[in-house]
Amino acid sequence: MTWLLLLSLPPLAGALAYGRAPLFAWLWAGLAWLAAMGWAAGWAVGWTLLAMAVLAAVLGVFMHDGLRRQRVTAPILKAFRRALPAMSQTERDALEAGTVWWEGELFAGRPDWNKLGAYPWPKLSAEEQAFLDNETEALCRLTNDWACTQQQDMPAEVWQYIKDKGFLGMIIPREYGGKGFSAYAHSQVITKLSTRSSAPAVTVMVPNSLGPAELLLHYGTPEQKQHYLPGLASGREIPAFALTSPWAGSDAASIPDAGVVCKGEWNGEEVLGMRVSFDKRYITLAPVCTVFGLAFRLYDPERLLGGDEDLGITCALVPHDHPGVDIGNRHFPLNAVWMNGPVRGKDVFMPLDFIIGGPRMAGQGWRMLMEC
Structure with a gap:
């Protein structure tokens, strides 16, 4: 007993x-x-x-x-x-950014399944359904996974079809030349393409997920939106986002890449900018991108911006041919066909206007990444 x-x-x-x-x-x-x-x-x-x-x-x-x-x-x-170190501003931003939706109940151990079931099922609009049935179906027929694997790239006609039919601008609003599709439509397109080949699926997925277009839509200045979004929507610009580091992976709070606020020459004039050093790896679309987003930690030791010395994680938009930028040799992760490679730079000077959202968004990169 x-x-x-x-x-x-x-x-x-x-x-x-x-x-x-x-x-x-x-x-x-x-x-x-x-x-x-x-x-x-x-x-x-x-x-x-x-x-x-x-x-x-x-x-x-x-x-x-x-x-x-x-x-x-x-x-x-x-x-x-x-015993514990003080919480940094980056860590505080991580705790306060975003919401948890219904998953909060799931991880708390008391999920309300009726509440989950009451949420309406997402639906495709007539335009989204037509795009899935026609353009996406045509892209699937145009793609041969075996041929892509042998060539280690998609054929030129597949690349051109993706650009011409607006696959790279599905999330960009119509006012900038994009499709203005929902996240559900994006998901359905990627799902269908994945049944045919990972190459077009990943190529289409990355520009329509967290990247330059999404960040510009939420935080970009009017000038940045007008300059980049039409090109991204038409496929004239191909984006990438350089976050992953060989030393910290995709943990944005731990990336060693850093920049310092300073003065430098830009277009023949002395301007306030940043001198940034970065070493990024496994960046999807890097070998073919025309512009890439860059995440790094920004410091202002001379307090030229009038704030703290450690400004925090910052996101900038950098042209691929900007002086000092090195797009390295292509990676073949798991022998995958989609484009992937490193992006590096040592003491690369960039004007503050390269920051997504302009100088006022310096140090707001962590919140931008979490909330998007």
Whole structure:
């Protein structure tokens, strides 16, 4: 009997924890368990009562908000604050950026399945369905995965069809020449292309996901939008986004790439800008891109912008032929056909206007990446 009671303790505690039982339920369950344990083990009544009194006293402290905060949580919090480093602004931005939608309930362990089921199913518009049935179907017929693998590239006519039919500008609004499609339409197009070949699927997917177009739409200046979005929509500009580092992977908070605010010459004039050093790897579309987004940490040691010295993660938009930029030899990750390669630069000077959103968005790169 004693062993049965001991074995029952973990399941009992687990059930109370899973059900998020209030403390008084823990108290009554604990008192009942101690009473049963004292009877089964033959404890003296006095010892059983003493054990029950100790349990009641301990849980009583936790049940009283004032005592718990003063005697338990405050000392623990103080000890943790001494042991842990201070939270950086980048880490604070990461905690505050974005929302969790229904997944918050799932990871909290109490998902409301009825709430999930009540969300409306996404639907394609008539234009999106027509694009899926016609242009996307035609691209699938035009693509031969075996031939792409042998050539290690898509045929020129496939590349041209992707550009001409607006596959690279599906998320760009019509006012800039794009399709203005929904995320669901983007997903359906990529799903269909993937059944034929990964090469066109990845080539189309990257410009329509987190990249220059998405960041420009949310944070770009009017001048940046007018300059880049029509070209991105038509396929005249091919984008890439340089985030991944050989040393930190795609962990934006840990990237070693850095820039310093300084003065330099641009178009024959001395302007305020940044001198940036970066080493990026596995950047999809880098070998064929005409412009790429660049994530790096920006510092202002002379406080030329009037703010903090460590401004934080910053996102800039850089032409592929900008002086000092080196697009390295192509990668073949898993022998994949889609374009992928490194992007490097050492002390590359860029005007502050290269920052997506302009100088006011310096140091806001982490929030931009998380919220997009």
